[in-house]
Amino acid sequence: MIRLIAICFGLILAAPLLAQEDAQVANKDSGNSATTDSTVDVSKEKIPSAFNGKDLTGWKVPENNVWWSAKDGELKVQSGPNKKGSTLWTEKEYTDFVIDCEFKFGKGTVDSGFFMRNEHDQIQIGISGSLKRDMTGSPYIPGKGYPVEAKGVKELLKQTDWNAMRVVAKGNVYTVWLNGKQVMTYKSDSAVEKGPIGIQLHGNRDMAIDYRKIRIGEL
Incomplete structure (x- = not known):
């Protein structure tokens, strides 16, 4: 006993x-589980506008700009001479943030996306130059390529109409929603704490893409 x-x-x-x-x-x-808790319950209307639809106020416009313009409420993005690329950076720097926007593919092989606080970690929009297929919503990390791939994008992505995208960065965790559906969560070991957000126009492409209703807010 x-x-x-x-x-x-x-x-x-x-x-x-x-x-x-x-x-x-x-x-x-x-580490990279799709169940990582990064949910952001914030309505679109509560996120500050980052693009006024009339000009590029609030953005660092590159010298000799031929890539970026505002027209009819849209950010028009077009490849430059000799297919030279460009990045349009926010003037403001962010730590934890949410991006809410709409995009529509134009002509050519579109290769765009958002740089996450510096010119390293990126959320892809369009065709990957290395994989030669659409990787919208997936993270591109130099040295790692695409460590995870966004799920269900083929069924959600509209090739000739506007797409709604939300990107959330909380610390080193990135989460992406496409047309209302969560498609990707990734924990990056190369994320930086604070920095600007960039919209990329990839070089060596003859392409166009439009953005509108761009909102960026601190979390």
Whole structure:
């Protein structure tokens, strides 16, 4: 009887340790899990507008600009001479943030996206130059390529109409929604804490893409 009591007591003491070990294993294995909690419950109307639809106020316009223009409420993006690319950066820097916008593909092989606080981590919009297929919503990380691929994009993406996209960055976790559906979550080990947001026009392309209703807000 005494021996049985001792065994039961030992199991009671061991239970918290076993639970702790299980939690450590779960945390270790959850690096790029699609279930990472990065939900942002914020209505579009509460996110500040980052584009007034009339000019490029609030953005760092590159010298000799031939790529970026505002017309009829839209940000018109067009390849320059000799297919030279460009990036349009926000004047403001952000830590945790949400981007809400709409985009529509134009002519050519579209290769665009958002730079996340610096010219390194990127959320792709359009055709990957390396993979030669659409990777919209997926993260591109130099040195790693596309470590994860957004899910369900083929069924959601409109090739000739406007698409709604939301991108959330909370610390080093990026989450993307396309036309109202969450398609990607990724935890980046190369994310920086603070910086501007850039819209990319990839070089060596003859392409056009339009953006509108661009909103960017701090979280």
